[in-house]
Amino acid sequence: MNHVDLRILRLPHGADLPLPAYQSAAAAGLDLVAAVPADAPVTIAPGARATIPTGLAIALPPGTEGQVRPRSGLAARHGVTVLNTPGTIDADYRGEVQVVLANFGDAPFQVARGARIAQLVVAPVLHVMISETGTLDETARGAGGFGSTGLHETR
Numbered sequence: 001m002n003h004v005d006l007r008i009l010r011l012p013h014g015a016d017l018p019l020p021a022y023q024s025a026a027a028a029g030l031d032l033v034a035a036v037p038a039d040a041p042v043t044i045a046p047g048a049r050a051t052i053p054t055g056l057a058i059a060l061p062p063g064t065e066g067q068v069r070p071r072s073g074l075a076a077r078h079g080v081t082v083l084n085t086p087g088t089i090d091a092d093y094r095g096e097v098q099v100v101l102a103n104f105g106d107a108p109f110q111v112a113r114g115a116r117i118a119q120l121v122v123a124p125v126l127h128v129m130i131s132e133t134g135t136l137d138e139t140a141r142g143a144g145g146f147g148s149t150g151l152h153e154t155r
Contacts, residue, residue, distance in 0.1 A: 007059040014055015016122040029119030042111040051101045060091040067121040079105025
């Protein structure tokens with residue numbers, strides 16, 4: 001397993017919260033928690049969204065990105081997900097990590113201080129060299145788009 005250094009700065013409103021952590025030995029994502037005030041949880045109405053602070057700023061290693069992804073339990077139990085999934089944190093961003101949660105459920109959802117709201121996956125990034133061309137190589141799929149690879153499946 002590869003390891004890279006992820007430097008984390010706790011912001012004042014996140015000082016007492018746990019640092020992101022893997023919840024199992026083989027977990028891909030570090031859990032992020034809500035840094036909302038203890039006496040002012042955020043309630044997200046059905047069909048609404050809210051930007052939730054984490055109380056953290058991070059310094060990703062060059063050549064990596066942070067992907068903010070939903071937690072499956074929130075999605076399955078409450079219909080709550082990360083709206084811009086995955087949200088990308090660039091390696092040169094030094095502001096607070098925030099999570100845009102959307103409530104697609106049928107009941108209001110309350111985000112309390114310290115609640116696990118999303119997960120952060122650190123992944124490698126490739127930069128490409130752009131070269132314009134007049135043609136592309138042929139493939140079996142060709143220009144087939146949405147759903148085109150499942151046309152021959154039986155139902």
